[in-house]
Amino acid sequence: MTDTPRIAILIDADNVEPAHIRFAVEDARGRGRVVIRRAVGRLTSIKGREKVLTDLGFSAEVAFSGARATKDTADLMLAQIGIRLAERGTVEVIALVSSDSDFATIARGIAESGVEVIGYGKANTPAAFREAVSAFVAFPENGAPSATTKAAAKENDTDKARRIIEGHLNKAGEGRPQVIGQALSRAFDGNYKGRLGVKTFKELIKKLGGYEILDDPKGGGVSAQTLRRKA
Template sequence: MASLQGLGETRVAVLVDCDNVSPEVVEHALKIAAQFGRIVLRRGYGNHFTLANKWQETLVRLAFTPCLQYQYAAKKNTSDIALALDAQEALFDHRADLFCLVTSDSDFAYLCRKLRERGASVCIVGESKTPDALRNASDQFFEWHQESSVGEEASQVASLPAQATDQKPVVKRRPRFVIDAVSLLAGGTTDGRVSLGAVGSYLKRTDPGFSPTRYGIQGFWK
């Protein structure tokens, strides 16, 4: 598969098939997509049953545009067609160069092939159920796994009073999200290294309110 690393400020479209995946996948997909460039399109597609409750909260919180599609006939999924048409339109209008499709539905394999034929890059973020037909139609496939909530937030260890003279000093741990960012970015390089500036830019893309000074660091971009 072709590597999507090193694309700089590529314009990225994140299109989510809400009828097919869990809302928990979306944050992971944004982290994946942010390593490739600036996310310019965030859209979630589904029917009026899907785009409610957990999906509504997720789309609002993560600043996605909900694309509601009514079913004109029973067992007809209009959301897939809307997603495919919007992807093609974004490509032809030069609004996006790379497409991150969040789905496990093999029906999108043809869309992936057409986008790539037109010069776009495509990555898929899906669950383990994703068939090979869809995995192999993309430039890169990223499988999402249910993760434990333990250790997801930044781990900050406070200094504790010494109980004995031979007690070892408390080790300050790096925030977990920084470790995850370095692992993700370094995984696509030949030498396993990533610059501090690249890490800072990536963290800013995933969280526009991110500031390194909150963690005692003067700057990532120096």
């Protein structure tokens, strides 16, 4: 994976509210460079989300099966898009945005094609989908705040930094400091150290608490280090 991963966001328009689409895009931006945005769903779903999809630069596709749209058709289309992107090497990360348990199969199929898959969905999203992705991000229960909403404005810089770090840890609670540092820089307009009152990434981790940086026993310097959540 490149230091700044390219990300494709695939939206299940039949199962995701407009506010949650905004939330997923904002979170994904903190993880890398979003280069592809696609949404698939029935015509009524696409029309109901037309403004947010247009505002955020999504390409929308209507799912049809013969003369009528079906849920299975939309799922199949998203799976095909994801696998095609993975096989072409277009992106390093694919973000699936849905609360549908059927997306567990889609996530596994895409992951088998060689890319990392992260998921977004409601807090009650079935475990099957949660376990099929390398990281799962639940939508806020009170709606999805954007960077311009009052809810987001109340998040202090320390909480924001911790959220970004947690979003880059795998199921084992581990992540790459180099990648996390780059995500923090993007999220804080290139000045996370100044905003958080530290001189180094290592100092930030010590200040936040709850994490540790481990050196690779085989050497390799900073690029080989691992950030781990303390037990």
